[in-house]
Amino acid sequence: MIKQTLEDWQAEMKTRFESKNAVAFVCPACGKVATIKEHMDAGGKPDDAPQQCIGRTTGLGAKDKKDVGNGCNWASFGLFGTLGKGREVVFPDGKVVEVFDFAAQEVLANA
Numbered sequence: 001m002i003k004q005t006l007e008d009w010q011a012e013m014k015t016r017f018e019s020k021n022a023v024a025f026v027c028p029a030c031g032k033v034a035t036i037k038e039h040m041d042a043g044g045k046p047d048d049a050p051q052q053c054i055g056r057t058t059g060l061g062a063k064d065k066k067d068v069g070n071g072c073n074w075a076s077f078g079l080f081g082t083l084g085k086g087r088e089v090v091f092p093d094g095k096v097v098e099v100f101d102f103a104a105q106e107v108l109a110n111a
Contacts (some may be wrong), residue, residue: 004087024103030053051099052074
């Protein structure tokens with residue numbers, strides 16, 4: 001799992017994505033990819049995207065994590081975090097937050 005400062009995480013985000021709304025994360029449980037814009041369109045906040053599956057935001061997420069059409073209800077702040085598939089972001093105050101990994105550019109190109 002990658003561990004990086006908030007500053008480094010934000011810098012990487014800016015190099016990978018053309019705008020804040022286009023930033024996409026992959027759910028470690030079901031593999032569903034969703035952007036910040038999709039979370040906001042579903043009534044969520046921008047900060048929801050790196051920490052919870054779009055299915056949790058929409059309320060349509062499957063509990064068995066096999067139906068990725070709508071995503072699932074996984075959150076990185078739960079007991080099992082990101083299942084070792086995410087990142088740890090270290091904030092200036094020393095707090096460490098587990099977040100979903102960025103979606104690969106290849107996945108976004110095929111979406």
